Amino acid sequence: MTELDSKSVIAWLRLLGEVYGQKKDYLTDLDAAIGDADHGANMARGFAAVATKLDALEGKDIGTIFKTAAMTLLSTVGGASGPLYGSFFLQAATVANGKNALTAADVGAALDAGIKAVVSRGKAQVGDKTMLDALLPALAAYQEAVVNGLVPALQKAVEAAKAGSASTQPLIAKKGRASYLGERSAGHLDPGAESSAFLLDALLTTASK
Amino acid sequence: MKKLINSPENLVVEALHGMEAAHGDLVKAHFEPNYLVRADGPVKNKVALLSGGGSGHEPMHGGFVGKGMLDAACPGAVFTSPTPDQMYEAGKAANGGKGVLLIVKNYTGDVMNFELASDLLKADGIDVESVIIDDDVAVKDSTWTAGRRGVGTTVIAEKICGGAAEDGLSLKDVANLCRKVNAQxxxxxxxxxxxxxxxxxxxxxxxxxxxxxxxxxxxxxxxxxxxxxxxxxxxxxxxxxxxxxxxxxxxxxxxxxxxxxxxxxxxxxxxxxxxxxxxxxxxxxxxxxxxxxxxxxxxxxxxxxxxxxxxxxHDMKKYWDAPVKTPALRWGL
CATH class of the missing domain: 3.30.1180.20 (Dihydroxyacetone kinase; domain 2)
Incomplete structure (x- = not known):
């Protein structure tokens, strides 16, 4: 696939509903170690709610699909993940408005807008042990490889996201509930970085079909 | 796990139904989105106090809805911040024309969701002030953490500011009093x-x-x-x-x-x-x-x-002593 059309975007969001359903306990266990044990349940609830909206979105432009996903996440996820993932899709929607397919460059612009929204909402940076430890390296890797096309760029992005998420293990958290632990937060993966890596991994799976 | 629940999914909604059944003279429950408001609200020409947070901290916040304390409370899932759509609808329902004070405990999720709700309410032309409660000395207060958590002072701030709002103070004055309570x-x-x-x-x-x-x-x-x-x-x-x-x-x-x-x-x-x-x-x-x-x-x-x-x-003592009638705190009436 060289472009991501609206059918694929719907397939991606549907797949995310399944992925977060399967990873619910895994993410919750990660969160129990350094947070408040709700990340898995929150993500599963939010993306299951998104999945129920997808049939009605067939044939709509990608901006509308992203915006619906954003509003659904904002109203169902709660915690910090709701505003963060909601803002990601809301800003991605501004890039995708009126489009029925996204080129590799468009996907890069949507990721850029979405991830910048996470930065501004969460006020975190790389090394703070957050979603951004997966997302920012993924964005950089994607942009570097975008000339090679959608799937190769997404492959690089997913590799970077997974490596970035793994890199959170030794870090001391500086944002969110894990930051209350100080040094005791080291030695655990950040659940938000993991769920962010899953998000991009599912996009790669969808685009590779 | 041994708990008196029917299912984790329905727990919060069933508890809200129970609150309304028990305290229908004081609070009204609204569903989808979920929130509690004063049964006699919105109170005209009084600053409305809105708070909320994850469920599991009862009686906070729903138990503090009523005369002399909160005008509305938004319960999230257990230990999970409520969402902006709840706060927005609750804020609109509680607003008596003198603006809405959002009392927010300092947790990353709560702060972000209340920020979004504040933007939504302001977009409707409603005056909004937000005060973040961060009183937990167990947490090192530095730029290296999410800052101190909001805990017990929240209850006291809601009582004192509720008294001040009933006394007719402006939104700005109630918010400043709330900030002072948090600071002290x-x-x-x-x-x-x-x-x-x-x-x-x-x-x-x-x-x-x-x-x-x-x-x-x-x-x-x-x-x-x-x-x-x-x-x-x-x-x-x-x-x-x-x-x-x-x-x-x-x-x-x-x-x-x-x-x-x-x-x-x-x-x-x-x-x-x-x-x-x-x-x-x-x-x-x-x-x-x-x-x-x-x-x-x-x-x-x-x-x-x-x-x-x-x-x-002096003011804090006066408004602490002021009458309050909520499911969880009642005196002076």
């Missing part, structure tokens, strides 16, 4: 046991027999240190010292002393804590002129306690 309130807690989040089904953390978590948060977040259980008097001193030295409180200050149960500790033990806490306050020259003892900001069934101390001024 300090808290710290300890846990004897963990708690179990219903949809998780197992304890949030492991606490071996004979050990306690000193400085625990109201969601079971770890605190300053894990240590061996000591006597009530020794543990009370360990909570009081960091509180007293933090502002610092000065000899001669008038204070409100609030000993809170975290859900699984009997009132019998809370009075033992209060007795020692008051003694320590007096030994520092502080005058305990107001108090509150009971389980008002809880962490599900966690056994443990938190102590909150607020340095009082």
């Amino acid at each position: 309130g300090r808290s710290m807690g300890l846990a004897l046991t963990s708690c179990t989040v219903p949809h998780v089904g197992k304890p949030t953390f492991e606490l071996p027999e004979g050990e306690i978590e000193m400085g625990v948060g109201i969601h079971g977040e770890p605190g300053r240190t894990r240590m061996k259980l000591k006597s009530a008097d020794e543990l009370t001193a360990m909570l009081m010292e960091p509180i007293i030295s933090d502002i610092p409180y000065k000899s001669g200050d008038e204070v409100l002393l609030f000993v809170n149960g975290l859900g699984g500790t009997p009132l019998l033990e809370l009075y033992v804590i209060y007795r020692k806490a008051a003694e320590i306050a007096q030994a520092h020259g502080l005058k305990v002129v107001r108090n509150l003892v009971g389980s008002y900001i809880t962490s599900l069934e966690m056994a443990g306690t938190s102590i909150t101390m607020l340095k009082l001024d």
Whole structure:
């Protein structure tokens, strides 16, 4: 696939509903170690709610699909993940408005807008042990490889996201509930970085079909 | 897990139905989105107070909706911030034309969701002020953490600001009073046991027999240190010292002393804590002129306690004493 059309975007969001359903306990266990044990349940609830909206979105432009996903996440996820993932899709929607397919460059612009929204909402940076430890390296890797096309760029992005998420293990958290632990937060993966890596991994799976 | 629930998914909604069934004279429940409002609201020409947070801390916040305290409360899932659509709808429903004060406990999720709600309400032309409560001295307050958590001072701020709003103060003045209460309130807690989040089904953390978590948060977040259980008097001193030295409180200050149960500790033990806490306050020259003892900001069934101390001024005393009629706090009426 060289472009991501609206059918694929719907397939991606549907797949995310399944992925977060399967990873619910895994993410919750990660969160129990350094947070408040709700990340898995929150993500599963939010993306299951998104999945129920997808049939009605067939044939709509990608901006509308992203915006619906954003509003659904904002109203169902709660915690910090709701505003963060909601803002990601809301800003991605501004890039995708009126489009029925996204080129590799468009996907890069949507990721850029979405991830910048996470930065501004969460006020975190790389090394703070957050979603951004997966997302920012993924964005950089994607942009570097975008000339090679959608799937190769997404492959690089997913590799970077997974490596970035793994890199959170030794870090001391500086944002969110894990930051209350100080040094005791080291030695655990950040659940938000993991769920962010899953998000991009599912996009790669969808685009590779 | 042994809990008196039907299903984790329906827990919050069923509890809201129960609140309304029990206290229909005081509160009205709204569903999808979920929130509680005063049964006699919106109150015209009064600043509306709106708070909210994850469920599992009852009676906070829903139990504080009523005359003299909150106009609306938004419960999230257990230990999970409510969402902006709830706060937006609740804010609109509670607004009596004099604006809405959002009282937000300092947790990353709560702060972000309330920020979005504030934007939505302002977009409708409603005046909004937000005050973030961050009074937990167990957390190092620095740019390297999410900052201090909001705990016991929240209850006191909601009572005092509720009194001020009934007295006709402007939105700005109620918000400034709320900020002052936050600036002069300090808290710290300890846990004897963990708690179990219903949809998780197992304890949030492991606490071996004979050990306690000193400085625990109201969601079971770890605190300053894990240590061996000591006597009530020794543990009370360990909570009081960091509180007293933090502002610092000065000899001669008038204070409100609030000993809170975290859900699984009997009132019998809370009075033992209060007795020692008051003694320590007096030994520092502080005058305990107001108090509150009971389980008002809880962490599900966690056994443990938190102590909150607020340095009082004339207005705070006046509005603390003002009449209040809510499911969980009632006096003067």
